[in-house]
Amino acid sequence: xxxxxxxxxVQKKSYYTDRYWIAPQVxxxxxxxxxxxxxxxxxxxxxxxxxxxxxxxxxxxxxxxKPEDIVKTLQLLRDECxxxxxxxxxxxxxxxxxxxxxxxxxxxxxxxxKRLRIKCFIKQDESIESVSKLFRSxxxxxxxxxxxxxxxxxxxxxxxxxxxxDDWEGHPLLKTYPLQxxxxxxxxxxxxxxxxxxxxxxxxxIRDSARVDRYDTERFARLGHEVxxxxxxxxxxxxxPLAYQEDDGVFLIEGFDEDKSQIISDRKR
Amino acid sequence: MAQHQVNYMQDGGLxxxxxxxxxxxxxxxxxxxxALTYGLACCGIEMMASGASRYDFDRFGTIFRASPRQAxxxxxxxxxxxxxxxxxxxxxxxxxxxxxxxxxxxxxxxxGMFNTYATVQGVDRVIPVDLYLPGCAPRPESLxxxxxxxxxxxxxxxxxxxxxxxxxx
Numbered sequence: 090x091x092x093x094x095x096x097x098x099v100q101k102k103s104y105y106t107d108r109y110w111i112a113p114q115v116x117x118x119x120x121x122x123x124x125x126x127x128x129x130x131x132x133x134x135x136x137x138x139x140x141x142x143x144x145x146x147x148x149x150x151x152x153x154x155k156p157e158d159i160v161k162t163l164q165l166l167r168d169e170c171x172x173x174x175x176x177x178x179x180x181x182x183x184x185x186x187x188x189x190x191x192x193x194x195x196x197x198x199x200x201x202x203k204r205l206r207i208k209c210f211i212k213q214d215e216s217i218e219s220v221s222k223l224f225r226s227x228x229x230x231x232x233x234x235x236x237x238x239x240x241x242x243x244x245x246x247x248x249x250x251x252x253x254x255d256d257w258e259g260h261p262l263l264k265t266y267p268l269q270x271x272x273x274x275x276x277x278x279x280x281x282x283x284x285x286x287x288x289x290x291x292x293x294x295i296r297d298s299a300r301v302d303r304y305d306t307e308r309f310a311r312l313g314h315e316v317x318x319x320x321x322x323x324x325x326x327x328x329x330p331l332a333y334q335e336d337d338g339v340f341l342i343e344g345f346d347e348d349k350s351q352i353i354s355d356r357k358r
Numbered sequence: 359m360a361q362h363q364v365n366y367m368q369d370g371g372l373x374x375x376x377x378x379x380x381x382x383x384x385x386x387x388x389x390x391x392x393a394l395t396y397g398l399a400c401c402g403i404e405m406m407a408s409g410a411s412r413y414d415f416d417r418f419g420t421i422f423r424a425s426p427r428q429a430x431x432x433x434x435x436x437x438x439x440x441x442x443x444x445x446x447x448x449x450x451x452x453x454x455x456x457x458x459x460x461x462x463x464x465x466x467x468x469x470g471m472f473n474t475y476a477t478v479q480g481v482d483r484v485i486p487v488d489l490y491l492p493g494c495a496p497r498p499e500s501l502x503x504x505x506x507x508x509x510x511x512x513x514x515x516x517x518x519x520x521x522x523x524x525x526x527x
Contacts, residue, residue, distance in 0.1 A: 253476070254441040261475055270475030278443035278478055294479040295468070317511075333506050339513065340381040342389070 117144040125203055126150040129170050136165050150205040156192070156217055159209055163194060163220050172196040172205065175224035178231065180238045182264045189213050190240055194220070216241040237262035256281075269296055383517035387430070387456065388509035389419040394429035394453065396446075398436025401463040401495040405435040408498035418505055426452040431508065432485075433501070437465040438478040450485045458512070460504050461487045464494045 120130050120143050130143055133152065138161060142153040154162055166172040177195040184190070189212040196205050211217055219242045221228040231242045232251040239260035242248060250257060258273045259266055269275070279291050304322045314329070316322060338344050393415075397405050409415045409422055423429045426449045438446060450459070461481050464470035467490045469479035481487060488511065491504040 266475070268474055274440070274475040277440045278484055282444055282447050282484060291483055294483070296473060296479065331503070332510075333503070335510065335513070340377055340385050342385070 115146055117146050120145055120150060123150070125201055126205065129166070129172075129203075129205065132170055133162060133165065136161065138162050138165070148204075150203075151208060152205065153208050153210070156209040156211045156215070159192075159194070159207070160218050160220055160223065162207055163196075163223050166196055166205075166207075167223060170198070171200045172198045172203075174199065175220070175226050175230075176204075178220075178227055178234065180234050180240050182238060182262065183210075184213055185264065189215070190238060192217055192234070192240065211240070216243050218243050219245040221245060236260065239263070380517040381513075384513045384515065387517070388512040391418070391420045391431050391458075391505065391508070392423045392429050393420050394426055394432045394449065395422045395424050396432055396434050396436075396449075398434065398438060398442070399463075399465060401435035401466070404495045404498055405433055405462065405501060408501045413498040413502060415502070415505070418502070418509070420505055426450075427454065429453055430456070431458045431460060431505075433460045433462050434466040434481050434485075434487075435462040435495075437470065437472055438481050438484070439476050440478055441476070443478050443484050446481065447484050458488045458508055459485055460489045460491055460501075460508060462491045462493075462501060462504070463496055464492065467492065470494060 121127050123145055126145060129150065130140065130152065133154075134140055138158045139155055140152055141155070142151075144151055152162075163175070174197040175194060176197045178193070180190040180192045182190060187210070189210055191208055191210050194207040196207065198204075209217075217240065219227065219231055221231060222244075228246065229251060231245055232247070232249060234240050235242060235248060236250040236252050237260055249255065253261065254277075257277070259271060270277075275294050276285075276288060279287055283291070304324070306316050306320050306322045307318060314322070314326065333345050334342070397403070407413060409420075415421070420431075426432075430453070432450060432453065434446065450457070459481070461467050465472060465477070466481050469477050471494075473479075478484060489504055489508050491500060493500055496504075
């Protein structure tokens with residue numbers, strides 16, 4: 090059982106203590122430890138593909154190759170090594186540390202019951218060849234990679250953003266992209282619908298989710314204190330009981346009598 | 359000569375009700391609030407539950423319509439993304455006057471927990487909202503209460519007036 094830690098006042102101290110904490114790596118083992126994987130690695134090496142690094146981590150083989158060999162390698166793995174599925178494909182932003190992206194291809198072999206990951210490193214301004222002719226799933230994954238990281242893919246049938254709008258600026262999964270959006274993102278809907286001149290009227294976004302102004306009747310009124318928009322809120326006012334209708338009744342509609350109503354206490358009824 | 363006189367001012371068992379035009383029109387409007395199906399996220403599930411038999415929106419005259427041309431209110435139920443913002447505005451513009459908007463749930467009110475680049479921080483940045491319904495997600499009872507409050511609001515308005523188109527700005 091997990092050791093109990095007191096949960097009183099957990100919100101008193103911020104739990105984001107170290108922003109730059111680097112998670113420890115899971116232990117790696119040699120490829121020769123696994124018979125299936127070492128055969129696969131031999132097949133890759135035999136096809137004159139330069140293997141930069143290879144290891145096994147969490148029962149999956151990771152192979153680093155050069156970006157120009159990527160189509161050749163994936164074709165080899167699919168046709169000869171029975172890795173028939175490309176389950177995931179994306180990029181990792183290493184721009185600040187290494188000046189580029191690590192592109193990974195997660196492969197799955199149903200017959201061998203093995204997963205392996207092909208990785209390659211490209212510079213920030215480089216592009217990578219599409220594998221969408223080999224795997225249908227790569228089509229959308231590559232579009233997503235372009236959308237989120239700005240990694241361009243050569244010979245892709247339909248190189249277009251997939252998640253963000255077509256006229257979006259910036260690539261949101263880059264480490265340099267702010268979570269709450271840049272200037273363009275924060276005004277996107279206002280600029281697009283009303284035009285830039287409407288910015289002054291609509292005003293900037295309120296990003297403080299904890300901001301509650303109980304006297305602000307322009308935006309909210311609390312339950313039991315419902316007031317019309319913009320009416321001055323009187324804090325001394327007594328709380329009104331929940332009223333479904335006006336006190337003097339509604340035209341042609343039978344008044345709601347709480348005493349006559351039946352309250353169902355049996356939830357399973 | 360038959361002296362046959364009916365006092366129409368008195369309801370002598372006749373199906374006559376006297377009222378003002380305002381009340382009559384508002385009675386019609388407030389009790390046939392056809393809602394546009396606008397489930398954007400999990401609040402949409404609660405909205406559907408409100409429409410189904412247990413909570414039964416039909417008894418308020420609220421029937422969900424899949425076309426903005428036939429709808430009177432728009433219940434924005436869920437997270438509005440920036441990509442979708444122009445479409446909600448277009449659908450709102452396609453609704454015929456008079457029209458009302460209920461912003462249902464935290465995400466529609468303020469962006470809620472999605473304090474990110476891709477979420478509109480409150481639908482009131484795009485379309486004018488009549489009623490904000492808090493909750494994450496609000497229970498069907500809350501949505502019923504919101505609709506009843508909106509009915510109350512409609513009844514308090516003048517029915518016949520020059521229709522000033524509702525614009526955000």
